[in-house]
Amino acid sequence: MNGQKREDVYAGRLVDIVLKEDQRTGKLTRGTVKDILTNSSNHPRGIKVRLMDGKIGRVQIIIK
Numbered sequence: 714m715n716g717q718k719r720e721d722v723y724a725g726r727l728v729d730i731v732l733k734e735d736q737r738t739g740k741l742t743r744g745t746v747k748d749i750l751t752n753s754s755n756h757p758r759g760i761k762v763r764l765m766d767g768k769i770g771r772v773q774i775i776i777k
Contacts, residue, residue: 714774714775714777715759715772715773715774715775716728716730716759716760716771716772716773716774716775717755717756717757717758717759717760717772718754718755718760719749719751719753719754719755719756719760720754721775722746722749722760722762722772722775723746723749724746724747724748724749725745725746726745726746726775726776727743727744727745727746727775727776728743728744728745728746728762728764728772728773728774728775728776729741729742729743729772729773729774729776730742730743730744730759730762730764730768730770730771730772730773731759731770731771731773732768732769732770733769733770735770741773741774742764742768742770743776744764744765744766744768745764745765746762746763746764746765746772747762747763747764747765748762748763749761749762750762750763750769756771758771759771759772759773760772
């Protein structure tokens with residue numbers, strides 16, 4: 714799953730996100746979702762989330 718649908722992302726889910734400062738390089742950061750910050754049902758660049766450690770970014774990959 715690519716993280717573009719809000720229904721696929723929920724608190725406690727393990728995901729890879731791209732941080733704002735890493736968008737050019739595409740470097741991914743792995744963590745557990747704490748909060749969902751995107752209100753719309755989908756987003757072409759990925760749903761924006763806050764991880765448990767406080768980092769904020771857009772979901773690129775949902776880890777199963």
